[in-house]
Amino acid sequence: MATSNRKRDSRKAVHETGWITLEGGFAARRCVVLDLSASGAKITLDSPQALNAKLRLAFSRDARQGRNCEVVWRRGSTFGVKFTP
Template sequence: MASINKKRDSRKAVQQTGWITLEGGFAARPCVVLDLSASGAKITLQSAQALNSKLRLAFSRDARNGRDCEVVWRRGSTLGLKFTT
């Protein structure tokens, strides 16, 4: 049986304000990006319970400059995101 070597991309702690937009949505919600890598990010929100699994993360309110993401884990108001684009 072959073992799969899953090496994580190097993460950088950023503590930066970001904006998420739900798929197909227009209203940007603020978040804090805790860390960032080439493949994803860890963010925290005031309220994460009403989020879909697909969203867009940007560093400005203009979501056109962001990246599409998929939520891969949730721990309270903290989410792990995987970039899909």
């Protein structure tokens, strides 16, 4: 049985309002950031159906202050994203 030596970054529960901007988009959509780590975050959206694989996550409506992300998993309206360069 193979085991993985991959260690997860520690997560911090934040439950704060965040803003996502879809790749190539201009309008910021409200989300809730449930937890945060150095490598990614868990977010929830009211209307997740139009969420692209790549987005920008910020804690203000000004997406220039945010971080580029890629969706790595989805469960209903909850998403896991990893930060990308």
